[in-house]
Amino acid sequence: MRRAPTRGLLIVISGPSGVGKDTLIKRLLELDRNLRYSVSCTTRPARPGEVDGVDYAFVSRERFQQLIDEGAFLEHATYNGNLYGTLTERVERERDAGHDVVLKIEVQGAEQVRAKVPDGVFTFVVPPSVDELVRRQVKRNTETSKDMTARGLIATREMEYASRYDHVVVNDELQRTVAEVLAIIRSARERDIQDK
Ligand code: 5GP
Numbered sequence: 001m002r003r004a005p006t007r008g009l010l011i012v013i014s015g016p017s018g019v020g021k022d023t024l025i026k027r028l029l030e031l032d033r034n035l036r037y038s039v040s041c042t043t044r045p046a047r048p049g050e051v052d053g054v055d056y057a058f059v060s061r062e063r064f065q066q067l068i069d070e071g072a073f074l075e076h077a078t079y080n081g082n083l084y085g086t087l088t089e090r091v092e093r094e095r096d097a098g099h100d101v102v103l104k105i106e107v108q109g110a111e112q113v114r115a116k117v118p119d120g121v122f123t124f125v126v127p128p129s130v131d132e133l134v135r136r137q138v139k140r141n142t143e144t145s146k147d148m149t150a151r152g153l154i155a156t157r158e159m160e161y162a163s164r165y166d167h168v169v170v171n172d173e174l175q176r177t178v179a180e181v182l183a184i185i186r187s188a189r190e191r192d193i194q195d196k
Helices: 021-032 059-068 088-096 107-116 130-140 143-158 174-196
Strands: 011-013 036-038 041-043 056-058 073-079 084-087 098-102 119-124 167-171
Touching: 011 021, 011 059, 011 107, 011 174, 021 036, 021 098, 021 174, 059 084, 073 088, 084 088, 084 107, 088 098, 107 119, 119 174, 130 143, 130 167, 167 174
Parallel strands: 011 098, 011 119, 036 098, 041 056, 119 167
Antiparallel strands: 041 084, 073 084
């Protein structure tokens, strides 16, 4: 008889805008075949190059509200005037299949997940310095200057949440940071197996 796969872990990654979460997660997914990325819903307009259903599911405010009313979200939050949310069904399907699911969410959403999934693995990514964060945001060049100022202010507030996470990782050098987060995930898996 085939043994049911062990249920996958929930891995939450937060950090201020521009810290490099996207690149970090992309590398994690390339290096660890058991990881799955949870594509969020958002009301934010797509940036050039972003693909619907891959980077985000881009939805209208009406549709987002409907999903809230249906209780479809594991968590949802407002960030810089737009709504973002994680669909429970997608996460559960992957976890039931034994895959570890990565959520890239901001701090309010992470608080909601912590209340519902206390055994999740919560990691906060910080920049080596605030100057470096600003430099990366400017380099990305996807936001208007008004938007960048707003994101900078949110980033300062978000940094105060770092101590609430299980792990705080400094994104100083991508390869090193990726290795550190992979080690965190692998040790969480081992702990999870031992607990069962
Ligand atoms: P961006 O507009 O730069 O793609 O994302 C803005 C912020 O929203 C980032 O901190 C990102 O991690 C967060 N975010 C993305 N998807 C979700 C989600 O489903 N839920 C929550 N709470 N935050 C999200």
